[in-house]
Amino acid sequence: MDMMKNEARLVVVIDDEAIILAGMEIMLESWGYQVVAAEGVEEALGALAGRGCPSVIVSDYRLxxxxxxxxxxxxxxxxxxxxxxxxxxxxxxxxxLSAAITRDGLKVVHKPVKPDDLRRHIDHAIETAG
Known part of the structure; x- marks a missing residue:
């Protein structure tokens, strides 16, 4: 889909630790992504209202x-x-745990994750979707 190229790359980030969430939001925006940062699912759903589906969802495992x-x-x-x-x-x-997450069709990334590695995983997820 052409919409999912550069300008429309919407990433949802969910993490219940505010400082980590804020850092992720700043970092992803600096890479040119549009970001919805939320501490939980309900907050993410509310923030997505009217915006359509994201290109990728990044979530901490323990919420x-x-x-x-x-x-x-x-x-x-x-x-x-x-x-x-x-x-x-x-x-x-x-x-x-990794096998269970993978079975659900999700990518597992172990912490601590280097920023360049996270960016590569996000770009790959967007490029290979649909």
Missing amino acids: RGGLSGVEAIKTLRQACGAQVPGIVLTGDTSST
Whole structure:
């Protein structure tokens, strides 16, 4: 889709730690992405209202209230009615967790993640979608 090229690359970032969320938002915007930064799913859904579906969703694995990043991405996908590419950031390196996340069609990126690596993962997810 031509819309998903440079100017329309909308990235949703979900992280319940405000300082990390703010840093991610600033970094992604500096790379030219449009960003919806949210501390949870409801906030993300509200911020997306009227904006359409994102190009990619990046979520921390462990979120407030026992919600996982996988569940958050699934909820946003359902709201969009599309298999939006998803990237789950986690410090848990267990192969069991990685396999479970991958089974859901999501990319696992282990923390700490270098900015250039994150950018490459996001660009790859957008380029290979649809």
